[in-house]
Amino acid sequence: MTCTDGTTPDPDKNSCIDCNSTCSCSNSKCRSPDILKTTIRLQNGDEMRSKLSDDLLPLAFQQCSQGNIKQCQILINLCVLQHYERETNNACGLFDEARRSFNPWQITLDPLYFNGDSDSELGKEVAITQQYIFDNSDRSVIHLIFAIYNMEGDFDGFFDAKSFPLHFCQNDVQPGAPYRFGRRSGANSVNRLAKEQNRWILTRRFFLLDDFSITTKNGSVVRVASHVKFHIWFQKNGDGLIHPPYIEIDYNDNFERTTVESSFQVVYGRDPGPFDRDLEITMFVICPISVIWAALSAYSWGRRNGKVSAVDASSVLKLVLYECALLGDVFFIVVAVVACWTTFSYKSQTYVFYKLLSERQEQASERPTSRDISREVKQEAPVIWRTYLIANEWNELQRYRKTRLPLQIVTFLFLHEYFSLKNWAIVEPGFHRNLDDNFYDSTLLTRFAVVVFLYLSLAFIQWIIQVLLIERVILDPFHNFIDLCSVSNISVLSLTESLHGFYIHGRSVHGKGDAGMAEMNDFLQRERDSLCGFRGLEPSSELQTYIVNLPQAFRQKYDEIRQMANAQLGPSVTGHDAVTAKMHATVKAHGEMNEFLKAFIEHANSDLGYVIRDRTVAEAVLDLEFNDTSVTGNFMRDPSEMMFSRCFVYGNEWKWLSFECLLTCVIFLISDSIHLAFFVVFLTSSILKLIFSILSTNHLSRVGLVDNRFLL
Known part of the structure; x- marks a missing residue:
């Protein structure tokens, strides 16, 4: 109801009574404290x-209406403490x-709000x-000026x-350090409650701590x-230019007056459109390739396996x-590449341009001792x-392998933790290691960039040292193996596909x-003094390694001999008799395979x-052969004498390395x-x-026709 000047509605709102000093009047409307809304909504909805509002709101409203600027500022402060909720009888209303x-x-x-909508204001x-x-001049510092009003x-x-x-917690960091341009500081918030984003509004005034506006029997409620x-x-198009910055504040209510925990972050953003477009273009180009x-x-796989048709179920599955x-x-x-390029380009620039945001088949064939015709000795x-x-x-x-995982882990931890290279992930200009990573902030992208860059860098350094230094100067296991084959008079045919493989x-x-x-x-000594022939397959050649593509008739004969070793034993043959019979079949198959391979190599x-x-x-x-080898095989020379390493983990190092690196990154980011990431990676890699090791040993015993009891 509306009352005349100097009066206010009674508690029953049936009539007007005289207004005393506790009333607040404006425009012939008087309100008692019981009618004014002096409650504050907490974060849990209560x-x-x-x-404080009971004491200050009536007088502040009355005198502000009469032109008292100071009381208007008190009224504005009470509105801020009520989180800008606009109702008829609260401070904002x-x-x-x-x-x-x-x-x-x-x-x-306007002392409270911006004139336009938030998008237009923040997009100017x-x-x-x-x-x-990005340097040490005054242009690399963000200067913030605050106008402060007290509760009076x-x-x-x-x-x-x-x-x-x-x-x-300003004692944990140098004053002004978070405001160096380009530096992202802070950490994830603690005790952060779920917030309704549709209640967020763009305002000019805020408070950081309130420990006196709400009191209970146990003391005051601390709102922080x-x-x-x-x-x-x-x-978007301005190097070093920014939109109007803004502060996002979440509040928490502390009833027990225990230690108040808070967090502060400085974050940078950019329009993701150009970045997404460049990434999409890159993927659209690379994926079709x-x-x-x-x-x-x-x-190539179909040809190497003797497929008649280029399109069948197995070929389609292999394609997938x-x-x-x-x-x-x-x-x-x-x-x-994108993560490393974005992170390190951002940190090293001065003028702001970059902005964040198969079954293997091996066959060891052996050449028997050659006949000495002059002595007419029987072949053994x-x-x-x-x-x-x-x-x-x-x-x-x-x-x-080309890399050693234990060495990789120890070296990585030494650099990442002891030398604090992990601080390179902090979003700030320059590469600084001696920063408090508990205060300065990093992103998922920068942490991934540092880990993947450091891991792959150490791995490739190992790779280069192993291939260019150790294997060339100290120990070359693959060329040593070729020499051992020559000294032992043993040739090796390893098939990685049905009709494709490598020959030593x-x-x-x-x-x-x-x-x-x-x-x-x-x-x-005779070899050293060149008093004997050449080791190579071809006359007057020392080349011993070849990439082979075999005719289909070779595979048919090969499978026939293999079946001899896999012949089924009768049901009455058990125990040691079964082992003996199995070995007899394997020995017979091994002998025939030896003769078959020798005759093939010697064109017999x-x-x-x-x-x-x-x-x-x-x-x-x-990595594709153009010649038709279905009738006549091809032996292609391998001058590097290293192509047969594709049969081993050594020749597929990138697959193992990328798996371990990616697993490390995933566990670390989660x-x-x-330390937990490397524990999981080491355990997984060991398993x-x-x-x-078990599968390869069993496979070698099965296809090489050798007794696995003698394989270590």
Whole structure:
């Protein structure tokens, strides 16, 4: 109801009574404290009465309506404490009513709100003309000026961010350090409650701590700005220009008056449109190339396995598998490159331009001791120990790698933790290690960039040292293996596909591999003095390694001999008799396989043949053979004598390395613990290595026709 001047409605609102000093009147409307809304809504949705509002609101409203600027400032402060909720009888509603009669802010800035909507206000490009840069000059510092009013409505003056910090734990960091341009500071908030974003409004005034407006029997309720985030957005087309920054504040209510925890962040943002567009263009270019490459790989696989049709179920499945593998590498490499480029370009610039945001088949064939025609000595069966020696050396090479995971982990932790290279992930200009990472902030992208860059850098350093230094100067296990094959008079044919693989010509130039110590030393001296023939498959050639593509008739004969070793035993043959019978079948198959391979290599089989040629550049680049080898095989020279390493982990190092690196990054980003990440990676790698060792040993025994009891 409406009453005349000097009166106010009675409690029953049936009549008007005289207004005493506790009433507040404006425009012939008087309100008693019981009618005014002096409650404050807490973060959990509850409302509690504010004694401060009870004491100050009636008088502030009355005198503000009469032109008292100081009381208007008190009314504005009470509105801020009520979180800008606008109702008829609360502080914000009363202030709106009061300035209908007294409004000195018509020609100046509104003391509470911005005139336009928040998007237009925050999107202005001409509001701040300062062009910031990354250096140590004054242009690299963001200067913030705050106008402070106390609860009595008095203006305490202007203060900069150094003297009026927005965070409570200012002793943990140098004053003004968070406001160095380009530096992201802060950490994730603590005790942050769920907030309704539709209640957020863009305002001019805020409070950081309130420990007196709400009191209870156990004391006052402490309301604190638990999470203060200072947002700075780069302009889309302006180097070093920014949009008007803004502060996002979340409040928390503390009833027990325990230690108040708060956090402060300075975050930078940019329009993700150009970045997303560049990433999309990159993926649109690379992904079709990966499909073409996968199709070529599937076609090559089909030819190497003797497929009659280029399009069948197995070829399509292989195409999908190749494409999945390629896409995995593409996404990993692109994301890693983008993360590293974005992070390190951002940190090293001065003028702001970059802004954040297969079954293997191995066959060890052995050349028997050659006949000495002059002495007419009967040919002897080959000594099996040389075969076992070569098989065990081959088995060891299967687990040989270019990098060592334990060394990788120790070196990484030493640099990442002890030398604090982890602080490179902090979003700020320059590469600084001695920063408090508990205060200065990093992002998911920068942490990923530092980990993947450091991990791959250390791995590639290991790779280069292993290949260019250790294997060339100290120990070369692969060329040593080739020499061992020559000394042992053992040749090796390893098939990675049904009709494709690698051949090591291990024929001894001395005609035999069984010799005493003195005779073996004499053999080596004769080779040193060039008093014997050449080791190579071709006359007058020392080349011993070849990439082979075999005719289909070879595979048919090969499978027939393999079936001899896999012949089913009768049900009456059990126990040791079964083992003996199995070994007899294996020995017979081994002998026939040896004779078959020897005849094939020496062109002694009229139904099977091959030609020796060089690999073309196109074949090397595409890893695809253009010649038809269904009738006549191809032996392509391998001058590097290292192509057969593709049979081992060594030749597929990138697959293991990228898996370990990606697993490290994923576990680290999920758990935020590099120690846990490396523990999981080491455990996983050890289990996979054990499984691979068991499978490769069993596979070598099965396809090489050697007794697995002699394989280590």
